Amino acid sequence: MTLRLYDTATRSVRDFVPRESGKVGVYLCGLTLQAPPHIGHLRSGVNYDVLRRWLSAAGFEVTFIRNVTDIDDKVLVKAQEQGRPFWSIAYANELALARSYRALNVLPPTYEPRATGHIPEMHELIARLIETGHAYPATDGSGDVYFDVASWPAYGSLSGQSPDDMQSAGDAPERGKRDPRDFALWKGVKPDEPADAYWPSPWGRGRPGWHIECSAMCQRYLGVEFDIHGGGLDLIFPHHENEIAQSQAAGLPFARWWVHHGLLSIGGAKMGKSLGNALDLSYVDSLGVRPVELRYYYAAAHYRSRIDYSEDALREAAVAYRRIEGFVQRAVERVGPGQFGELPAAYVAAMDDDLNTSAALAVLQATLRDGNTALAEGDDVTVRTTLAATRAMLDILGVDPLDPAWTGGGRADDLRGVVDSLIALALEQRAQARSRKDWAAADAVRDQLKLAGVVVEDTPQGPRWTIGEQD
16 A cells, blocks of 8 residues: 555645655754743654654655754744843753653654754845845845745645735734735844844845745755655644745745644643743653653654643553553563564554554554463464564554663663662752751752752642753
8 A cells, every 4th residue: 555645735645656766855844942842842753753764664765854943033032031142042942852852762853954054045045036026125224035925826825825815924024025925034133133143145134034944954955846844733824835935936846745743732722831831851751651651642643633632641641551561571571572573454554544543553452452362372473473563563653662762771771760769869858958948958959959960940749850951
């Protein structure tokens, strides 16, 4: 069966045929680095990691690009608020994102470009759009350059919106625009923004608009046309709509498939720092849920579905995964770890059907039932074959319990246990000092932990510690 993927541009599930036989180019819009990642952000990494693993399992050579946006209005606002260089904020959050992805066994991308590393490519694209009449420098002396939405009749095709019904782009003052819907390609220097957040350009000192960044990086790493462009449903408009318009107006065929994942919400609202409902990996850890169980929670839902987060649902996923893990552990004790086996045909059919992971997990559960029966009956031959098939299925989802990403090689787990115990002892001493109102002693414990790279945060649920993730 051929892999079939839902394409947002055509609003249909289509047979996936790569541009070049045996090779696939994928671009995933990564994070804007104004803050550390929360678990809503991390769903994206897991969903596209499963897609990448499935393409690789099918024999494709995958070039996977996941960018980071390290210059943006939101990053500059944080720089002003915190009195720090924008690049220091972006880099600290980039490191936190990398740690979170490693914790969830997300494979590193082939390349992970930063927006600030591709200013010349952006200048080239903008100049081409001006030359072809699809962009214009503002005449108000601001140094801004805008894409002329009216010059591109196909604008709105990805999101299914009519330009007549659209409101102002809202990414720059309207005084320099010909049309409120026009969006910024280059933003001229502003006196109230950080003095180090600008680059020279043919149109004056300034910085790139958000949308032009991805078009430039796609072309740089994947060429003028590539296979799959991914991102969250919230990026369809305006970000991906604008990417298509500016890229195709510049003569680039651009992406052949647009694959969008559903969002993770909480209480029906989008998770976000600005809403005060963002939860990170340390919070999940405080619930007693391991990263592998969080990854299983993501993978169990179809990538296009919305997940409305709840602790109960996360704990249920953790329990379900522990049952799977229990079978693997018992089977390994009986017959050894063995090698990955052949994937069941029904599992392959489910994954080829727009990555239907929920149907694939139903196949996994049926295999587990056979394996548990074989264990009970002492049928080692069946135990061996079901273990091999189970591990192969779990590996596609990135949750094989025997993956070194989860086992830690033994020594790392031993050290983690020692560290946990020592920090727990220090926190207990701090709690005792606070209970007797010896604030100096309590602060001394906290400061010593900080010097060791351990950050303590007091929460309504009690003290929470992380390693080196403070601003």
